[in-house]
Amino acid sequence: MLAAGSIYGRSVTNEAIKKIVIHEIAHQWFYGIVSNDPYTYAWLDEGIAQIATSLFRMLNENELGYIDFSDKMEQLPSNLPLHEYLNSTQSNYIYGQSHSNLAKIFNQHGGKQTAEDFLSRYFTLYKYKELDTDEFVRFMKFYLELRDDSLFESWLELGNAKNE
Numbered sequence: 241m242l243a244a245g246s247i248y249g250r251s252v253t254n255e256a257i258k259k260i261v262i263h264e265i266a267h268q269w270f271y272g273i274v275s276n277d278p279y280t281y282a283w284l285d286e287g288i289a290q291i292a293t294s295l296f297r298m299l300n301e302n303e304l305g306y307i308d309f310s311d312k313m314e315q316l317p318s319n320l321p322l323h324e325y326l327n328s329t330q331s332n333y334i335y336g337q338s339h340s341n342l343a344k345i346f347n348q349h350g351g352k353q354t355a356e357d358f359l360s361r362y363f364t365l366y367k368y369k370e371l372d373t374d375e376f377v378r379f380m381k382f383y384l385e386l387r388d389d390s391l392f393e394s395w396l397e398l399g400n401a402k403n404e
């Protein structure tokens with residue numbers, strides 16, 4: 241793989257640049273139109289932009305790919321306010337852990353098609369609105385007919401009061 245340029249002083253491949261461009265375009269929908277507080281709930285627009293990026297790049301696969309971060313770092317929730325993370329690791333939680341857990345949940349409930357349908361309903365329902373972690377989890381539980389919070393408890397802090 242050839243380095244095509246550099247970002248933040250590190251050389252990156254053409255593929256990495258493509259992913260970044262797709263991710264940033266996805267923010268026009270997920271942050272630009274469906275909004276969230278980017279200081280406390282950065283995981284929401286970043287995790288969803290990463291899911292949209294994965295979906296856009298998929299060919300014939302039915303399952304979303306992801307990197308499992310859970311054994312690579314100290315366990316922290318993905319939805320802490322930014323100052324509660326170390327700068328060096330915050331993106332692992334906000335981008336990596338949130339994407340990988342959302343991808344796992346979608347894969348357990350039908351994979352790509354479910355993720356696409358979910359994003360479509362999510363966008364339609366929340367466009368021009370701002371949501372937080374609890375509202376997102378409430379909608380995802382409704383949409384996927386989940387009975388409890390067990391798919392979220394290991395990586396999200398639930399209950400708004402703690403973050404305010």
Ligand SMILES: [Zn+2]
Nearest residue numbers: 263267286289
């Ligand atoms: Zn982003």
